[in-house]
Amino acid sequence: MSAAGPPVPALADRAAACAERLRAADGVLLASHIDADGLTSAAVASAALARADVDHEVVFEKQLDEASIAGIADREFDTVLFTDFGSGQLDIIADHEAAGDFTPVIADHHQPAEADTEYHLNPLLFGIDGAAELSGAGASYVLARALEGPDVDNRDLAALAVVGAVGDMQDGDGGLRGANEGIVAEGEAAGVLEQATDLALYGRQTRPLPKLLEYATDVKIPGISNDEAGAISFLSELDLDLKSGGDWRRWVDLDDAERQTLVSALVQRAVSSGVPAGRINELIGTSYTLQAEEVGTELRDVSEFSTLLNATARYERADVGLAVCLGARGEPLEEARNLLRNHRRNLSEGLQWVKTEGVTTEENLQWFDAGSRIRETIVGIVAGMAVGSPAVDREKPIVAFAEKNEDELKVSARGPHHLVRQGLDLSVVMGEASRAVGGDGGGHDVAAGATIPADQREAFLAAADELVAEQVG
Structure with missing residues (x-):
């Protein structure tokens, strides 16, 4: 447009x-x-x-x-x-x-x-x-x-x-x-939206700086990513006043000069730690800010807003998410925040389960079956998060199963973007493989889903594996 x-x-x-x-x-x-x-x-x-x-x-x-x-x-x-x-x-x-x-x-x-x-x-x-x-x-x-x-x-x-x-x-x-x-x-x-080049880390509006860096794992920086003490040590070594009233400031609280100093130090640490240049470039990206929303809230940044919404309807509270979208604050927003805390806990537990249990690898794809351990409405999100973990092969699409009811399985699939560029289309894979076993599915090339009869998992996997092979070889 x-x-x-x-x-x-x-x-x-x-x-x-x-x-x-x-x-x-x-x-x-x-x-x-x-x-x-x-x-x-x-x-x-x-x-x-x-x-x-x-x-x-x-x-x-x-x-x-x-x-x-x-x-x-x-x-x-x-x-x-x-x-x-x-x-x-x-x-x-x-x-x-x-x-x-x-x-x-x-x-x-x-x-x-x-x-x-x-x-x-x-x-x-x-x-x-x-x-x-x-x-x-x-x-x-x-x-x-x-x-x-x-x-x-x-x-x-x-x-x-x-x-x-x-x-x-x-x-x-x-x-x-x-x-x-x-x-x-x-x-x-x-006047409702601002586009800018910024640090490409989730939580710029709401997370204290140590948590912002500790949880930023898309680009892993040794000694900082997944390392609370390391992130605090890194920040403490900077010649910046990064606390206010004894509490850590957030990215949104910093001025331009402070942000530049922090980014430069972060890049230097990444270079000295051997992070590939292509990955380091991913630390900077495009941000989208909602100008009408309060600074420092989940609603100010589009990524945080979208996560808040995912935490509502996926837990049968679509009314809360819709109300927040349409401008309701107060009680609906507080309820959404409560749901978000629960959502984050469930995602963390689900991802930890996948890391602990691991995945099963087929010739052209990999998969896990969470049964009732991961909610069927979020198993696709967990699968997407798992793609960046050591437990998962980034060279194959991942297929996740979860129990939908006594008779059906929910299937969610996520694929690496480089495989999509080579011809992977998970909407076709999910659609054709599910219909071959009496189910139905569809979606997008990079992310898709399906519902299949509970006793057809193996037949579905065989069909999906063959379809992926036809697409990417």
């Missing part, structure tokens, strides 16, 4: 048609996914519908399948807006449309099924990479711009769209790109 709108006129035309259908509806049921991208997709769409005076209700689904779509149809809304899912389930949705159950409007970025519908807003239909250039929240944002009226400017919703894109891991090398860059530009023009 640019300040003038979407990069492809046909995308704008499709968004306008979807907006017109929504305006004409007697009432809209907005159904969305439960991750950070799904929550922000719903929030962007809900805010835009409210501003356009379109009556609507919001529901969330962990997975969109025949049962959940049937439940949506039972709500008897004449129009259903699906955000951050729906494209991959078009065949099922089309059957309900043909039966007159509802008219679907879809704002999604996942791989579409064979069927189609008139009101289908998906970047993949218009030559835009939905895995890297426009997220579900981005598709909702395009729709929100189309819903604008004479006195309505929805560019402030770009902030949430960027939170969704970052939550969906679209800020790879060099930050957001493609259509996402246009959304960033619109957010900057609206």
